[in-house]
Every structure is written in C-alpha cells, then in structure tokens.
Amino acid sequence: MTAASGGPVAGDGSVGPLVVVTGWTAAGKSTLVDVLAGAGLRRVAGSAVLLPMLAEVVPDKVTRLRSWLCDPAAGLLRDGGTDRLADLAVLRSVTDRPGGVVVESAGSVPLLLSPYNDALVIRLAASAAVRADRVRRLLGGTVTRAEAARIVQRKDASTASACLAAWGLDLYDATHQRRYDLMLCCPDEDACTDPGQCVQAVTAVADAACRVCCCYLAADNGAATAAVAALTATVRQYQPWVTWICPTLTNAAEVSRQRWRDRLAYHTAPAELPRMGASC
Secondary structure, eight states: OBOTTSSBOOTTTTOOOEEEEEOSTTSSHHHHHHHHHHTTOEEEEHHHHHHHHHOSSOOOHHHHHHHTTTOTTTTTOOOSHHHHHHHHHHHHHTSOOTTOEEEEESSHHHHHSOSSOSOEEEEEEOOHHHHHHHHHHHTTTOSOHHHHHHHHHHHHHHHHHHHHHHHOOOTTOGGGGGGOSEEEEOSOSSSOSOHHHHHHHHHHHHHHHHHHHHHHHHTOHHHHHHHHHHHHHHHHHTGGGEEEEOGGGGOOSSOSHHHHHTGGGGOOOSSOOOOSSOOO
16 A cells, blocks of 8 residues: 555554555445455455455355355354454454455454554445346346345345344444444436446545555655645545545644554544434
C-alpha cells in the first residue's frame, strides 16, 4: 500500500497498515480484499483460519455455499469455542505486520479491536436481495432465487449466532456502526444493475481511504493533503455507494498516528440509535 506521494508506507517503519474488511454474506468482502492484497498487503481471512478447525477437509467456496441448502440446521448453532479460538488466532497474526495486512472478517474481528487502534475498518453492505443475486450468479444460475436467498439467510444467521456464542456480541445491533471508519453499500435494492461499476466504486473509495490512513500512520502531512483531496473527489464521484465516512479521513488538520488512534472521539453516530438512558 502506498501513500498519495507514491512511496511505500509502513507506519513508523516497523508496523504496516491494518485494514479490516467486514460485512454479511456476499457483501463483496473477498473482492475488495483481493484488490487490497494485490496492492501489497498480506491477506488474512477469518474463514481460512476457522474452517480447518471445524472440519478436516475444507471445501471450495462454491461447495460451501451449496452446503447451506442441505441441512436447515447445519452450522446455524455453534458453541462459540472454535470461533473464539479462530478470532484470537487472527488477532494474534496481525500484531506483527511490517508490510501491512488486510483482514477479511464476517463481523467479529473489528468489534474485538480496542477502540484505540491503528486499523482502517471498512464495512461493506448490500440488500439481502442483491446479496442473494450475487450468490446465484456465483453458482452459475444453478440455484433458484429462493434457494440463493435461503443460503444468504442461513449463512448470516450462523455468523451472528457464532459471534453471540463466542463473545456475547450481537451483530444485528446498530451500535456497532460506530466502530466502522467507512461504510459502503450497493445502492440497488433488488439486483445489482452494474456489478462492474459497483466493484469499481467500492475499490476506488476504499483504496483512497487506505492512502489517507497510511499518511496518518506515517505522520506524513505533505502526502496527507493530496490524499484527502483525492479521497474527497472519489467520494463525490461515487456518493451513492458511501453511507458513512469518518471525519478523520476527510480532515487532515492534524496528521499523526495518535490522531488516527483517537478518531472515535471525533466520530458522530452514523445511525439513529434508540437509547433508554446514558452511561459513562
């Protein structure tokens, strides 16, 4: 990953950027992670750690998706023990990241990070119908729309159940949106009208945000001005896909690693959250 100036950025010289990409089934995580890994970041996939723990043989992605149609209860309920170990293994693997790391997680890893962290946390989203359509296309149209929707629903439910059992975290709770630095969502409701443009929009905004984050980690004020300008222009170009972007990414008044770590103090809530009272 490079800054706007074109030079390599690895934070303070010993720790590279950490990008965490999260979202529900078929939200576009793997596609974005592929792009960021192609830019030089080491890829860590939560599923690559978890699946070998759950079974001796790890099937390919298409086979795994089809398996959700076989048994309605398969994978929906797990005791959380294996998922907890897998999440800990992922978190441990990213503590040493001289060249930078991009993590693909269905939901738990970004919520387990300290609120005071170096990561750029990106949440991808799309309607259930759009995600089901993506699954159907990935499976070559060999499943019906209803079957694709069932795959998405069951896989989402399994992810949420495992996270709740492992950590007591409810992935459906909108409060977690406060933890994300960038949220990108396909603007279509029933089916993605232009998948190519959707990928282009998501990768362009995410890449531009990564470059700004790298400037903060390197305390590179000179590069930050150009990187923020480029991100602002990219967000303007792909505005329909951008549902939330943290203020720190678009304001480079103070560029330092500590300012990036403190960014949650400057976030505003990206969603209306019902409250019974306040806590401190």
